[in-house]
Amino acid sequence: MPSRKDFANAIRVLSMDAVEKAKSGHPGAPMGMANIAEALWRGPLRHNPANPHWPDRDRFVLSNGHGSMLIYALLHLTGYAVSMDDIRDFRQMGSRTPGHPEYGITPGVETTTGPLGQGIATAVGMAMAERMLATGFNRDGFPVVDHHTYVFLGDGCMMEGISHEACSLAGTLGLGKLIAFYDDNGISIDGEVKGWFADDTPARFEAYGWHVVRDVDGHDAAALDAALAAARAQTGKPSLICCKTCIGSGAPNKCGSHDCHGSPLGEAEIAAAREAMNWPHPPFEIPADIYAAWDCRDKGAKDEAAWREMFEGYRKAYPDLAAAFERRMSGELPANWEAEVEACIAATDSAAEKLATRVASRNALNGIAPLLPELVGGSADLTGSVGTWHKGSVRLTPDNWDANYISYGVREFAMGAIMNGLTLHGGFIPYAGTFLIFSDYAKNAIRLSALMGIRVVWVLTHDSIGVGEDGPTHQPVEQLGGLRLIPNVSVWRPCDTVETVAAWKSAIECATGPTCISLTRQGVPHIARTAEQRAAIGRGGYILRDCAGKPEAIIMATGSEVQLAVEAAAELEKRGRRVRVVSMPSSSVFDRQDAAYRESVLPSDVRVRVAVEAAASDAWWKYVGLDGKVVGMTGFGESAPGGVLFKHFGFTVDNVVDTVTSLL
DSSP, X not given: OOOHHHHHHHHHHHHHHHHHHHTOSOOHHHHHTHHHHHHHHTTTOOOOTTOTTOTTSOEEEESSGGGHHHHHHHHHHHTSSOOHHHHHTTTOTTOSSOSSOOTTTSTTOOSOOOSTTHHHXXXXXXXXXXXXXXXXXXXTTBOOSOOOEEEEEEHHHHHSHHHHHHHHHHHHHTOTTEEEEEEEOOEETTEEGGGTOOXXXXXXXXXXXXXXXXXXXXXXXXXXXXXXXXXXXXXXSOEEEEEEOOTTTTOTTTTTSGGGTSSOOOHHHHHHHHHHTXXXXXXXXXXXXXXXXXXXXHHHHHHHHHHHHHHHHHHHHOHHHHHHHHHHHHTOOOTTHHHHHHHHHHHHHHHOOOEEHHHHHHHHHHHHGGGOTTEEEEESSOHHHHTOOOTTOOBOBTTBOSOSEEEOOSOHHHHHHHHHHHHHHSSOEEEEEEEGGGHHHHHHHHHHHHHHTOOOEEEEESOSGGGGGGOTTSXXXXXXXXXXXXXXXXXXXXXXXXXXXXXXXXXXXXXXXXEEEEOOSSEEOOOOOOXXXXXXXXXXXXXXXXXXXXXXXXXXXXXXXXXXXXXXXXHHHHTTOOEEXXXXXXXXXXXXXXXXXXXXXXXXXXXXXXXXXEEESGGGHHHHOTTOEEEEESSOOOSSOHHHHHHHTTOSHHHHHHHHHHHO
């Protein structure tokens, strides 16, 4: 009769064999955490391998994602659609088992991990989503949202700054259904971490307000069961279970050494490990009785069936709530969304206000937020400056979860990863704001949301040298270009109130990646446009001002520089020149349009092209070509009033006119 040690050894052998076959990977963490995984996955973890998207499943996040064979082994053993062939294809082209866990690739993987620390921060977002949904939807006798979020993390996650940001917030909020297992093996790639990581980690988490279970033997099943029971019993605080483990456990000559962290064990050590574990079976072979002990399909199906039976009772008692819950968890927008948001755009156009686009964005939120109860906002301690608070905002606090606004504090990176977790959990469309210059602090979280193709909205204000007196430390120059280079990111830089509402419409409707809306501090005028032009804004780039006949030149611009382009075209027209102005609020979206539309806006036979944007010029050369010019920034800004800076750096009508004329 196999023992729990044998069940854990099944994880170890699959991990070391897959890494050996791939000739790359990280066997140490999966082997070291195998007993922890067995205690959780064969214990209280509630999930259904036949339906990885069951709404009330527990969420599991492998924050130390380099140990990916751990989760692949678990998914395979418990009955997910991860076959032994998939295990054999570890780290190979097109396989379901890539080098790090990837959301959307492997059934049962809840989030992409690998960049250390982001997994735990994303899990904080998932736990927050669970609690907000439970507050909004649960009723007496109908706990339709009632699950835990579990995280595995290692020394590397603990060292990364994002873990400090996210876990501090999690403790403040008292996320009692968040349980993290810390794999305290004392080893990283460079060797023993005591020379560069000597934190008292349990004390640190206790200071955050976490419930901490110290000094658990990570290879003792009974000790792990007891620690897990204690964590689940603590409902007012998140829990950290500190597990002392030996990296590469089961490999007799490499256990405890950094040699097994990120390299295959080698044939000789694998043979020795098989002997030490009393595992006589060949590679990629699991005995039937061990498979049977791991198989969670029947239990998972029963758990989901019981939940669905309860939900049907909930539907009868609360039909409107049930319908809203299903709509939100499916990611569908309300039926009236399209008509209402178009009406908002039309009303904004009629108002014709001169406003900073950060203010226009706040006004847009006032219009669209009532349509979207799933919209949850926030900022990194800049609410008033970035305009993320709307008339219906209610701040989330430890005592009030019936809320839709999160004060993240000065924690941009955690804010980004937590928003990813809110989206991945389901039921929410998160947005949050900071200054565009500080998007650098969150860039890796933005990149992960793009890699996963999930809907997150960033409100990024103070978007150019127009910031003025705060100087070059706060004047974003390269940020727009960097964001535009990330695949799947939609970057919008609207020029007035109307384009700002259109940007929000696009952001809410884009369920395949994040959106960054870049907004001005300074006021910008409303620009008159036809209904046809208004409809074209959603295509990312459109003809805002045209000439009679074929244009001799095209001026492209975004944001606050669009008005400059319009005025320059008017001056050139007085001189007998035919100039088209193209507003390009989102080159990201414009590039996705069909070739015929792009040609209609930027005809290839018009070679005289000038782009104007108060940011680094590099991104515009693909539009202006070798014969064109860019009026942009080639260095950092200065500390001076915004108007002075625009003149100093050449963002004037005269300079744009001269630039176009020099090409003509």
